[in-house]
């Protein structure tokens with residue numbers, strides 16, 4: 613019998629928001645770990661714990677995932693999500709518009725199809741066919757932010773101006789979870805609306821195995837940050853490999869985030885990880901990464917993990 617543990621994050625970034633929003637974000641993260649921990653102590657699977665935790669964050673509207681997803685350059689929601697377990701379950705979806713909870717569709721891909729990744733309108737068709745809840749459309753907050761960002765961009769010199777505008781855009785708010793259950797099975801998952809004003813069709817790290825999420829029988833990791841850099845680094849695969857070769861989860865995350873800062877600069881990544889003993893860690897090179905976790909020893913929630 614293993615000792616269960618669950619950790620969630622709400623996205624690495626600047627989190628330039630009011631104290632009120634920060635408070636709400638931590639409250640939702642705490643609720644997500646409480647619900648997931650309850651699943652684990654009652655003997656449920658780490659896969660279900662991760663999915664239920666992420667679904668709560670997707671439903672909250674506060675994070676850049678599910679209902680709160682940011683918009684692409686033409687004002688559409690296009691979401692990515694993925695998950696895996698240490699016993700071989702892998703499922704992911706990218707560029708989906710229909711589901712309220714892309715993480716639930718990722719689980720359906722893993723458990724009900726022979727595939728690991730479905731994209732776009734055909735993944736949406738599956739979500740409809742399986743009776744998953746539909747996305748309600750972008751919230752007022754998201755629409756206002758989109759109008760503000762778009763108003764700064766002249767359509768003729770789009771790319772040059774977009775480059776100027778990008779530093780002003782607050783990335784962050786993607787969600788992820790990692791867990792280990794009583795059977796010693798580990799799971800990792802990630803869900804995101806991607807990055808503001810992305811080109812339609814852009815896919816980030818969150819639905820890519822080894823980039824946004826990964827697990828072995830010793831450790832599971834979930835990443836957030838600038839997706840293109842995380843895909844190039846295969847960040848979660850590296851974390852898990854380091855643990856498989858004897859490093860602690862903290863040493864592994866520090867090593868991967870430290871290297872990421874050197875190669876891609878600071879402000880680019882955050883990772884949460886858990887090992888098979890239930891040790892949890894959160895490391896980021898951004899200003900903030902709200903996290904919460906529950907283990908047999910500790911219940912924790914903070915706007916920062918270990919900041920490098």
Ligand code: ASP
Nearest residue numbers: 784786806816836837839
């Ligand atoms: N990693 C996500 C993406 O690039 C965004 C984020 O984590 O903030 O799609």
